[in-house]
Amino acid sequence: EIQLLDSGGGLVQPGGSLRLSCEASGFTMKNYAMAWVRQAPGRGLVWVSAITGSGRSAYYADAVTGRFTISRDNSKNTLYLQMISLRVEDTAVYYCAKASSYSTSWPLDNWGQGTLVTVSS
Amino acid sequence: QSALTQPHSISGSPGQAVTISCTGTSSDVGGYDFVSWYQQHPGKSPILIFYDVSKRPSGVPIRFSGSKSGNTASLTISGLQAEDEADYYCSSYAGNSWVFGGGTKLTVL
Numbered sequence: 001e002i003q004l005l006d007s008g009g010g011l012v013q014p015g016g017s018l019r020l021s022c023e024a025s026g027f028t029m030k031n032y033a034m035a036w037v038r039q040a041p042g043r044g045l046v047w048v049s050a051i052t053g054s055g056r057s058a059y060y061a062d063a064v065t066g067r068f069t070i071s072r073d074n075s076k077n078t079l080y081l082q083m084i085s086l087r088v089e090d091t092a093v094y095y096c097a098k099a100s101s102y103s104t105s106w107p108l109d110n111w112g113q114g115t116l117v118t119v120s121s
Numbered sequence: 122q123s124a125l126t127q128p129h130s131i132s133g134s135p136g137q138a139v140t141i142s143c144t145g146t147s148s149d150v151g152g153y154d155f156v157s158w159y160q161q162h163p164g165k166s167p168i169l170i171f172y173d174v175s176k177r178p179s180g181v182p183i184r185f186s187g188s189k190s191g192n193t194a195s196l197t198i199s200g201l202q203a204e205d206e207a208d209y210y211c212s213s214y215a216g217n218s219w220v221f222g223g224g225t226k227l228t229v230l
Contacts, residue, residue, distance in 0.1 A: 035219075037167075037221075044124070044208075044210060044221060044222070044223045044224035045159070045161075045167065045210050045212075045221045045224065046124075046221060047212070047218070047219040047220060047221055050219070059217050059218055060218075061122055061218060062122050063122075095166060095167070100169070100172060100178075102172065102176070102178075103155070103172050103173050103176070105153070105155030105157070105172065105173060105214045106214075106219070107157040107169055107172030107173070107212075108157070108159075108167075108169060109169045109172075109178060111166040111167055111168075112166065113166060114166060
């Protein structure tokens with residue numbers, strides 16, 4: 001069974017940093033692209049970042065470019081999201097998700113349970 | 122990277138059919154056949170119910186169908202059931218990025 005376990009969320013002050021982790025099991029992580037998607041309280045889903053299976057290529061939403069860095073350690077089956085210069089508007093539940101191998105468009109066929117990031121003074 | 126446009130809410134009675142629209146631009150929905158749909162029940166993580174416009178992952182009932190015309194994609198649910206009550210999100214590839222719609226809350230009356 002495929003499982004994604006998100007962790008690392010918490011309360012941080014504006015301008016602070018946080019690193020999220022997503023531990024994967026039940027599949028060979030290096031064979032799949034992965035992504036982070038966030039959802040502010042009571043709001044919709046917003047794509048944040050994605051990374052190829054090898055980790056060589058990464059993509060970011062304009063709102064987080066230059067502040068967030070996605071990375072992965074396939075030997076540890078773990079995906080990361082390093083966040084710096086956090087803003088109040090970054091407050092959200094952050095989900096990691098696995099991209100399906102059935103399409104080159106990377107539809108997200110498995111999701112973690114999410115981890116809440118709260119940016120507040 | 123502007124969000125795709127979906128109706129905020131829609132409702133239908135059990136057994137009826139409803140259609141949720143998702144409008145983008147030629148840079149996303151209209152430019153690629155790479156539209157996905159997700160279902161999210163309250164307090165739960167999203168579930169993929171369609172990809173590449175009309176491809177259904179295993180386990181998704183056939184009464185769900187997806188289509189696209191120009192810059193607008195659509196999700197149709199036939200024979201509405203109580204368990205279909207959820208939020209639905211479309212998403213599209215937009216050239217080295219992805220964009221979601223604002224979400225549609227489906228209420229089964």
